[in-house]
Amino acid sequence: xxxxxxxxxxxxxxxxxxxxxxxxxxxxxxxxxxxxxxxxxxxxxxxxxxxxxxxxxxxxxxxxxxxxxxxxxxxxxxxxxxxxxxxxxxxxxxxxxxxxxxxxxxxxxxxxxxxxxxxxxxxxxxxxxxxxxxxxxxxxxxxxxxxxxxxxxxxxxxxxxxxxxxxxxxxxxxxxxxxxxxxxxxxxxxxxxxxxxxxxxxxxxxxxxxxxxxxxxxxxxxxxxxxxxxxxxxxxxxxxxxxxxxxxxxxxxxxxxxxxxxxxxxxxxxxxxxxxxxxxxxxxxxxxxxxxxxxxxxxxxxxxx
Amino acid sequence: xxxxxxxxxxxxxxxxxxxxxxxxxxxxxxxxxxxxxxxxxxxxxxxxxxxxxxxxxxxxxxxxxxxxxxxxxxxxxxxxxxxxxxxxxxxxxxxxxxxxxxxxxxxxxxxxxxxxxxxxxxxxxxxxxxxxxxxxxxxxxxxxxxxxxxxxxxxxxxxxxxxxxxxxxxxxxxxxxxxxxxxxxxxxxxxxxxxxxxxxxxxxxxxxxxxxxxxxxxxxxxxxxxxxxxxxxxxxxxxxxxxxxxxxxxxxxxxxxxxxxxxxxxxxxxxxxxxxxxxxxxxxxxxxxxxxxxxxxxxxxxxxxxxxxxxxxxxxxxxxxxxxxxxxxxxxxxxxxxxxxxxxxxxxxxxxxxxxxxxxxxxxxxxxxxxxxxxxxxxxxxxxxxxxxxxxxxxxxxxxxxxxxxxxxxxxxxxxxxxxxxxxxxxxxxxxxxxxxxxxxxxxxxxxxxxxxxxxxxxxxxxxxxxxxxxxxxxxxxxxxxxxxxxxxxxxxxxxxxxxxxxxxxxxxxxxxxxxxxxxxxxxxxxx
Numbered sequence: 001x002x003x004x005x006x007x008x009x010x011x012x013x014x015x016x017x018x019x020x021x022x023x024x025x026x027x028x029x030x031x032x033x034x035x036x037x038x039x040x041x042x043x044x045x046x047x048x049x050x051x052x053x054x055x056x057x058x059x060x061x062x063x064x065x066x067x068x069x070x071x072x073x074x075x076x077x078x079x080x081x082x083x084x085x086x087x088x089x090x091x092x093x094x095x096x097x098x099x100x101x102x103x104x105x106x107x108x109x110x111x112x113x114x115x116x117x118x119x120x121x122x123x124x125x126x127x128x129x130x131x132x133x134x135x136x137x138x139x140x141x142x143x144x145x146x147x148x149x150x151x152x153x154x155x156x157x158x159x160x161x162x163x164x165x166x167x168x169x170x171x172x173x174x175x176x177x178x179x180x181x182x183x184x185x186x187x188x189x190x191x192x193x194x195x196x197x198x199x200x201x202x203x204x205x206x207x208x209x210x211x212x213x214x215x216x217x218x219x220x221x222x223x224x225x226x227x228x229x230x231x232x233x234x235x236x237x238x239x240x241x242x243x244x245x246x247x248x249x250x251x252x253x254x255x256x257x258x259x260x261x262x263x264x265x266x267x268x269x270x271x272x273x274x275x276x277x278x279x280x281x282x283x284x285x286x287x288x289x290x291x292x293x294x295x296x297x298x299x300x301x302x303x304x305x
Numbered sequence: 306x307x308x309x310x311x312x313x314x315x316x317x318x319x320x321x322x323x324x325x326x327x328x329x330x331x332x333x334x335x336x337x338x339x340x341x342x343x344x345x346x347x348x349x350x351x352x353x354x355x356x357x358x359x360x361x362x363x364x365x366x367x368x369x370x371x372x373x374x375x376x377x378x379x380x381x382x383x384x385x386x387x388x389x390x391x392x393x394x395x396x397x398x399x400x401x402x403x404x405x406x407x408x409x410x411x412x413x414x415x416x417x418x419x420x421x422x423x424x425x426x427x428x429x430x431x432x433x434x435x436x437x438x439x440x441x442x443x444x445x446x447x448x449x450x451x452x453x454x455x456x457x458x459x460x461x462x463x464x465x466x467x468x469x470x471x472x473x474x475x476x477x478x479x480x481x482x483x484x485x486x487x488x489x490x491x492x493x494x495x496x497x498x499x500x501x502x503x504x505x506x507x508x509x510x511x512x513x514x515x516x517x518x519x520x521x522x523x524x525x526x527x528x529x530x531x532x533x534x535x536x537x538x539x540x541x542x543x544x545x546x547x548x549x550x551x552x553x554x555x556x557x558x559x560x561x562x563x564x565x566x567x568x569x570x571x572x573x574x575x576x577x578x579x580x581x582x583x584x585x586x587x588x589x590x591x592x593x594x595x596x597x598x599x600x601x602x603x604x605x606x607x608x609x610x611x612x613x614x615x616x617x618x619x620x621x622x623x624x625x626x627x628x629x630x631x632x633x634x635x636x637x638x639x640x641x642x643x644x645x646x647x648x649x650x651x652x653x654x655x656x657x658x659x660x661x662x663x664x665x666x667x668x669x670x671x672x673x674x675x676x677x678x679x680x681x682x683x684x685x686x687x688x689x690x691x692x693x694x695x696x697x698x699x700x701x702x703x704x705x706x707x708x709x710x711x712x713x714x715x716x717x718x719x720x721x722x723x724x725x726x727x728x729x730x731x732x733x734x735x736x737x738x739x740x741x742x743x744x745x746x747x748x749x750x751x752x753x754x755x756x757x758x759x760x761x762x763x764x765x766x767x768x769x770x771x772x773x774x775x776x777x778x779x780x781x782x783x784x785x786x787x788x789x790x791x792x793x794x795x796x797x798x799x800x801x802x803x804x805x806x807x808x809x810x811x812x813x814x815x816x817x818x819x820x821x822x823x824x825x826x827x828x829x830x831x832x833x
Contacts, residue, residue: 031719035726038377039739040759041751042459047726049447049454081369081376082526083510092526151561159565164558165551166528253553255527262554263366268719 004304008292012285019281020071023274024064032056033080033268054080067274076278077271079264086271090257090279096166097256100248101241103172104180108237112184116191121218123196131188138185143244147178147251164253171254179248183237190233195226228298235291239284358833359547360816362826363559363568367527367552372509373494374445374455380572382492383826384550387532389494389515392419392438392475393487397821399648399743401487405433405495405516406475409487414778415465415479417486423473425539427497428520435469437498442467442477444506445493452506460489482778488742518543518829527552544832560811563588569816570826574809576635576691582811592637593820595808598644599690599737601683601700601801602752604761608732610679617798619669621659623707624700628661630804633695638804643791644738644748646805648822651745651774651787657795659802666707678708682731685713686721690737691806697735700801725759737806743823745787746774753794762799 034051051057055066070077076086112135119131154174155163162171198204199222207217246258253259257276264272295302368381373389376382392406406419425433443449445461463483468476479486496506497514513521518540519532530550534543551568553559559571560578564585574582574590582588603611603620610616630638642656670678685697694715701711714731716724724730740748749771755763767790774786795802810820818831 030717031723032726035722036719038456038459039741040722040725040736041747042377043462043758046454046459046462049458050456053453083370083372083375083507089526148557151558156561156564163561163565163567164553251555251558253528253551253555253558255525259527259554266717266719 008289012289015285016278016281017068020068020274020278021064023277024067024270025060027265027268027270027273028060028063031268033270036267037081071274071278076275079272080269081264081267082269082272086269086275087279089260089272090275093255093257093260094279096254097242097245097249097258100172100175100179100245100254100256101238103176104178104183104241104248105234105238107176107180108184108187109234112187113191115188117195117218117223119188119192120195120199128192132192135185135188138181139189141181143178143182143247144251146181147174147248150174150178151251166255171252175248175252175254178251179241179244182244183241187230187233187237191226191230194229195222198222198226201225224298228295231294231298232291235287235294238287242280242283357546358544359549360545360570360828360831360833361549361551361568362828363551363553363562363571364826365552365554365559365573368530368550370510371513371521371524372506373496374457375453375506375510377456379824380552383824384530384532385494385513385515386517386825386827387519387548387829388513388517388521389496390425390517391491391494392421393491395488395491395743395823397819399822401491404491405438406490411778412476414482417477417479418470419475419477421473421475422539425516426537427500427514427516428535428537429497429500429514431497431499431514433495433497433516434472435475436472438475438495439467439469440498441493441495457492460492461486482776484778484780484783485742485744485746488744492741519548522547540829543829545828548828563811563813566813568813570810570812570818572808572810572826573691574811576637576809579635579809587814589812589814591810591812591820592807593810593822594639594646594648595806595824596646596649596741596743596822597690597737597739598641598646598805599696599735599803600644601803602730602734602736602759602761603800604730604732605799606761606763608681610673610675610681611732613673614797615669615673616675617801618659619666619673619707620704620709620801621798622662622669623666623709624659624703624801624803625661626658626803629696629699633692633699634804634806637691637807637809639807641802641805643795643802644752644800645745645787645791646740646743646822649740649743649745650780650784651749651791653788653791656791659798663703663707670708675708678710680710680712681733683711683713684721684724684731684734685715686718686736687715689718689721690735693735696803700735730761733801741823745791746771746783749787749790749794750775753790753799764793764797764799767793767797767799 034047034056037050038047055063067077074087078084079086079089082089115131115135119128122128151163151174154161161173162168165171204217204222207221245256246262248254249256249258250262257280260272261276264276364380364383366380368384369378370376370381371385371388373385391404393409394402394404396402405422405425407422409417409419412418421435421438427433440449442461442464444452445455445458446464447454447458463479463481463486465478465480470476495516496509500514501509511524516539518535518538520535522531522533524530532548534546536542553562556573556575560574560582562568563571566587579590582590603617605611605617626640630636630640640658642658645652670676683697683701685693687694697713701713704711738748738752751757752759753762753767754760754771755768770786770790770793774783774790777783808820808824812818815833816831817833818828
């Protein structure tokens with residue numbers, strides 16, 4: 001187990017370093033912050049002076065090693081645009097995005113699990129058809145469209161929810177639904193198919209033959225085994241939720257890391273892009289690790305070595 | 306078009322004065338001006354202190370820094386204007402007005418003398434005087450040891466040295482005559498001396514100290530920034546107690562927040578939302594001609610067909626600018642002769658426009674030896690300027706009809722900016738050109754003078770006129786040289802000249818405020 005943990009840790013480190021290199025090179029190839037910071041008519045001498053001040057006149061490999069050396073000590077540099085430490089900008093935004101992701105995930109789970117279970121138990125019934133049609137809709141509606149629709153109906157026409165910004169729990173409702181709807185839909189379908197699969201297994205037939213109640217058969221025996229693929233998917237979803245938050249945060253003017261990423265990329269604010277991407281990729285790596293550990297609890301047959 | 310701010314759709318707001326946002330039958334039934342318009346308990350920005358007046362402005366983005374010399378962004382400048390003052394200011398029509406300087410005059414061609422307002426203090430109690438002004442100008446001209454290069458340095462490059470003659474008298478020595486400098490002094494906001502010496506200029510980034518109407522109350526980045534009126538400001542106390550700036554990137558969301566009364570003014574109304582907003586009882590759409598002029602840049606240095614004046618003229622005759630303004634820009638654009646808006650120094654009211662004449666265009670192409678037309682690349686940024694890609698596609702369709710087959714390439718603005726800077730642009734590209742000083746001189750230096758950073762054109766006669774305009778201290782001569790230069794550019798068809806945009810704002814009717822052509826949002830001169 002210890003060897004496994006070390007191996008996983010090294011693996012994770014390798015992934016994060018790889019991501020840092022890719023994002024470093026990609027962001028620099030596609031633009032230059034100084035050309036976006038000053039108007040077109042600023043002469044070259046002034047541009048060069050600013051570039052020197054920001055260290056952007058150095059060759060790329062030197063810039064990269066400089067970045068890695070500082071990042072290893074927790075210093076991701078200073079935002080080119082905002083002139084404050086890049087890591088602080090990211091960390092200030094993390095709680096907001098985590099709150100949003102939690103609400104979205106909670107919405108997805110609370111709606112999807114009952115929907116999926118009901119559809120599986122009442123297989124091929126009207127419930128099943130209606131439930132799957134609903135989830136099909138949820139999966140195919142673009143979040144951009146859904147967000148604007150919610151704003152117009154709940155915000156403008158009914159005026160029951162705040163339209164944009166942050167500050168109260170109510171501010172999380174519309175973004176949470178917008179962000180969570182896609183995952184709700186795929187989670188419901190996954191729960192249904194996974195449970196259907198388990199319900200056809202021999203041990204379920206045995207449990208029924210023993211005369212156990214339907215609640216015990218489904219609730220205790222089937223669900224636990226059906227949960228394994230669902231948990232795997234959840235781990236992946238959380239990573240996707242963080243990236244899906246980019247669009248949702250933009251629509252609802254929500255101050256999270258997704259919007260910070262958009263702003264930083266469009267202004268080529270390299271230190272912020274790097275800190276942002278590295279932080280999010282670290283979260284995803286840690287989550288996938290946690291999911292692996294969760295398997296151990298769900299399926300005693302699994303051993304890591 | 307006379308005057309800079311031909312404001313449309315404002316009659317209702319002016320007429321009713323302190324009308325509340327909700328439609329009220331009579332003025333007597335209206336609540337006092339100070340009350341919040343639409344009760345929206347969930348929105349923090351709408352719940353002001355009892356009796357305090359608050360106005361919320363939604364721009365597309367958050368300010369980046371509150372250090373006036375370390376940014377070049379309009380949304381940031383709009384916040385900064387409320388906190389700091391400059392030596393000079395400018396009214397909506399472009400006339401220079403006193404700021405921290407009461408008066409100014411050129412003692413000779415290269416010596417500018419300003420008399421400063423006495424008794425002005427910063428919000429931390431520090432005095433403002435000629436020493437502080439010199440310190441500020443030394444910073445932006447790179448004469449302050451250890452100070453980083455500022456982003457506005459190019460605007461003050463003509464300054465040779467600055468002297469504080471006495472506490473209220475400032476002398477600016479120029480390297481050569483430069484009339485545009487006065488207009489740039491309007492953008493040089495004065496920061497305190499002792500505060501920045503003690504804590505460094507970086508302290509201004511999040512904790513600004515100025516002499517202006519407002520002070521910073523709180524700033525939750527990407528969410529809201531609240532300014533509170535400074536009662537001890539030398540201006541006196543502003544009409545509106547608190548001004549909140551909220552960054553809302555999505556157009557539809559900004560419009561929704563305005564419709565529900567949670568914000569009082571929004572920028573960049575999408576043209577297709579104008580009718581929806583006009584139907585709202587508590588909202589006005591307010592438009593103003595922009596200082597941004599669009600055009601298609603032509604590489605007349607390296608691309609064989611475009612070196613020929615007749616070809617460039619043919620391209621101008623081949624584009625129906627009126628149709629683009631009407632059909633692609635929904636009427637929110639006005640065709641222009643060259644690069645000057647009517648309120649710029651150098652604008653010639655007699656300036657001619659190319660008519661839409663495809664037959665003449667084909668004839669000119671044939672005369673130049675391109676009877677069968679030619680192929681060309683046409684680059685545009687995607688989503689940077691209002692309807693940019695649609696406009697360029699319309700242009701491409703029109704050019705096709707005169708035989709010029711263009712391949713349109715739409716790229717993200719960051720890529721576009723790098724391509725223009727590296728001079729790796731293709732044959733032609735579309736761009737809008739802003740002009741902060743409202744004087745066409747700097748525009749011509751950048752995009753028409755030989756060797757200009759944005760110039761793919763060379764004409765010794767234009768260079769000569771631009772240089773003459775840049776070395777006189779006589780306002781009338783300066784403007785006259787510029788007019789002549791613009792006339793030459795038109796005749797020589799240096800670019801495909803297109804249109805001047807209109808900026809679209811919308812505001813709650815309770816707010817008495819007018820947008821300006823320089824994209825400035827001044828809430829200190831607004832009222833409820």
